[in-house]
Structure formats: structure tokens, C-alpha cells
Amino acid sequence: MDEAKLNDFMGRLVADMGGAAVMANVILGEELGLYRAMADGALLTPEQLAERTGCHARLLREWLSAQAASGYVEHEDGRFRLPPEQAMALADENSPVYVAGGAVVLASMYLDKDKIATAMRGDGALSWGDHHPCLFSGTERFFRPGYRAHLVSEWLPALEGVTEQLQAGAKVADVGCGHGASSVILAQAFPRSTIHGFDFHGASIEQARQRAAQAGVSDRAVFTQARAAEFPGSDFDLVCFFDCLHDMGDPVGAARRAHAALKPGGTVLLVEPFANDRLEDNLNPVGRLFYAASTCICTPNSLSQEVGLGLGAQAGEKRLRDVFMKAGFAHFRRATETPFNLILEARK
Numbered sequence: 001m002d003e004a005k006l007n008d009f010m011g012r013l014v015a016d017m018g019g020a021a022v023m024a025n026v027i028l029g030e031e032l033g034l035y036r037a038m039a040d041g042a043l044l045t046p047e048q049l050a051e052r053t054g055c056h057a058r059l060l061r062e063w064l065s066a067q068a069a070s071g072y073v074e075h076e077d078g079r080f081r082l083p084p085e086q087a088m089a090l091a092d093e094n095s096p097v098y099v100a101g102g103a104v105v106l107a108s109m110y111l112d113k114d115k116i117a118t119a120m121r122g123d124g125a126l127s128w129g130d131h132h133p134c135l136f137s138g139t140e141r142f143f144r145p146g147y148r149a150h151l152v153s154e155w156l157p158a159l160e161g162v163t164e165q166l167q168a169g170a171k172v173a174d175v176g177c178g179h180g181a182s183s184v185i186l187a188q189a190f191p192r193s194t195i196h197g198f199d200f201h202g203a204s205i206e207q208a209r210q211r212a213a214q215a216g217v218s219d220r221a222v223f224t225q226a227r228a229a230e231f232p233g234s235d236f237d238l239v240c241f242f243d244c245l246h247d248m249g250d251p252v253g254a255a256r257r258a259h260a261a262l263k264p265g266g267t268v269l270l271v272e273p274f275a276n277d278r279l280e281d282n283l284n285p286v287g288r289l290f291y292a293a294s295t296c297i298c299t300p301n302s303l304s305q306e307v308g309l310g311l312g313a314q315a316g317e318k319r320l321r322d323v324f325m326k327a328g329f330a331h332f333r334r335a336t337e338t339p340f341n342l343i344l345e346a347r348k
């Protein structure tokens with residue numbers, strides 16, 4: 001036993017436990033509007049924050065102290081301030097680096113702990129729809145800022161000729177669309193195109209319809225409950241899978257269905273969590289986050305479905321390419337990437 005190594009490990013564990021505890025406070029700050037109330041960067045006492053939010057001042061003092069210990073707010077003589085950089089990540093849902101929605105996904109992992117333990121002791125299966133509903137809204141809010149920041153300005157232009165097709169008026173399938181964040185963004189950016197969103201989870205399809213109505217794009221973003229391997233329609237110019245292919249039990253079946261549903265010359269846009277091909281190369285902070293979520297959410301969902309391939313959220317480009325080659329696609333390439341996403345293009 002090496003005491004220095006033990007101390008080092010204990011230090012890291014305490015930091016991780018503090019992080020996990022603070023995430024529960026981040027969820028509170030998000031839900032109660034505490035970060036938004038501090039977004040102007042003013043130095044506030046807990047009592048002043050209580051006036052702004054209607055929350056209990058004594059509990060706010062504890063919350064602010066935990067935030068200060070985490071470096072999320074700054075402390076000065078009994079008053080606290082949210083710096084502009086932290087406000088971008090925690091207070092502004094329209095900012096490209098807003099991550100507070102991700103804390104809500106983490107909450108679902110704790111809330112569903114018993115169901116996940118049952119899956120681990122048994123057949124490994126836990127379907128998407130059997131999770132706590134905060135997973136569905138948390139996923140939407142975690143992913144939407146990235147889609148807003150990158151989809152129209154970077155990811156689509158990295159595909160061959162797709163932006164031009166969308167501008168002229170294209171038929172698009174958004175498979176595994178969840179609450180429809182990507183469908184609504186596409187419908188807003190390309191008013192001549194029609195986006196057909198599909199998801200096997202009925203409650204998500206309902207939400208997606210509401211999001212389209214709120215955004216005023218219901219005429220061109222339409223949603224249907226369907227499994228990926230069976231989604232209806234033909235002659236699509238573009239079939240998209242946003243952060244969902246690895247969740248599916250039969251990704252080859254889904255890709256095969258996309259192949260059949262595409263027009264000749266049509267394109268698949270596959271957005272997946274960033275991952276390298278080898279486990280050794282994913283042992284880093286991003287891999288850590290995705291492997292942990294994959295244990296509780298993505299892989300059990302895949303194992304709950306037919307075929308149950310269990311790709312996992314760190315599948316990597318090579319395994320994803322194999323899926324599309326097996327499905328009959330002739331071309332597959334990495335179009336671009338971000339630290340969190342691989343952006344892949346498949347063609348017939």
C-alpha cells in the first residue's frame with residue numbers, strides 16, 4: 001500500500017463527491033432561477049438574492065457558499081457575484097456553452113438508480129420511456145445549445161451539397177428526434193424544407209409537436225411516433241440521427257431503413273458523442289461523462305430492444321462505420337467534430 005497514492009486518490013474522490021453534491025445544487029439553481037437572477041453580475045447578499053427569487057435567505061446562504069467553494073460564484077465580504085463566463089454556462093439557455101440542462105440528465109441517473117440496479121442484476125434492459133421524465137427534458141436542454149451553435153453554421157456545411165438542398169426545399173427525416181430540438185432548428189433555418197421527426201417514445205413526440213407549435217413551424221416540422229427501423233416515408237433528401245443511433249437496439253436496421261428511405265444521392269447526417277475507437281483513448285473527462293451516462297441510460301435502452309446490439313455512447317467512428325457498411329451504404333466519412341460530438345456523413 002502506497003500512502004501517497006492513497007492520499008492522492010482520496011483527494012480525487014472527495015473532489016468528485018463534492019462535484020456530485022454540487023450538481024444537486026446546480027439543479028436547484030437552474031430550477032429556482034437563482035443563476036438567472038444573478039446573471040447581471042451584481043454583488044448580492046443572500047437576502048438580496050432572496051428578494052429577487054422569493055427563496056429562503058438562510059438556505060440561499062448555504063447554496064451560495066457551496067457555489068463559491070466550487071468557483072461557480074465569487075465571494076466578497078458576505079456578498080456573492082456570478083461572473084459573466086459562469087453566467088454563459090449556467091444562466092443563459094441561448095448561450096452555446098449552456099450546460100445546466102446536463103445536470104438534469106444527471107439527476108435522472110440518481111432518481112432511476114433502483115431501476116438501473118435491477119437491469120444490472122438482470123437482463124441489462126431499461127427502456128428510454130421507463131426513466132424519470134426529467135431525463136427527457138434534461139436531454140433536450142443539454143443538447144439544444146450545441147445544435148443551435150453548430151448545426152446550421154458548421155455541421156450542415158461540412159456535408160456535400162446539403163445546405164443548398166435545404167435552402168431550395170428538401171424532405172428531411174429526423175430519426176430519434178426526442179423533443180424535436182433539432183427538427184425545430186432545421187425548420188426555422190430552412191423554411192422551404194419539411195422535417196419529419198420520428199421517435200418511438202410517444203410522450204416525446206407530444207412534446208416535439210408542442211415545441212414546433214411554440215416556434216410557429218408546425219406546418220413544416222411534423223412528428224410521428226415510429227421505431228427507427230420502421231419509420232414511414234420515402235424519397236428523403238436527408239436522414240438525420242442526432243445523438244440517438246447508439247441508443248437503439250438495432251442500429252443496423254435503422255441505417256438500413258434510412259438507406260431505403262433516401263432518394264438516390266441522398267445523405268445521412270449522423271451526430272454521435274465524441275469518442276475514439278479504443279477504450280484506452282477515451283479515458284479522459286469527456287469519455288468519463290459519456291461512459292457513466294451510457295451505463296445508466298444509453299446501453300440499457302439498446303439492450304431493451306430487438307437485437308440489443310448495445311453500441312454504447314462511446315462507440316467511435318470505426319464501429320459506426322461498420323453499422324452503415326452493413327446497412328448497404330457505399331460512403332462513410334467524418335465530416336467534422338467538436339469536443340463533444342462526431343459529425344459523420346453516409347451516402348448510398
Ligand SMILES: C[S@@+](CC[C@H](N)C(=O)[O-])C[C@H]1O[C@@H](n2cnc3c(N)ncnc32)[C@H](O)[C@@H]1O
Nearest residue numbers: 128176177178199200201227228242244247248
Ligand atoms: C439521447 S436521446 C436524443 C434525442 C434527440 N435526438 C436530441 O438530440 O435531443 C435518444 C432518443 O432516441 C430515441 N430512441 C431510442 N431508441 C429508439 C428506436 N429504436 N426508435 C426510435 N427512437 C428511439 C429515444 O426515445 C430518445 O428520444
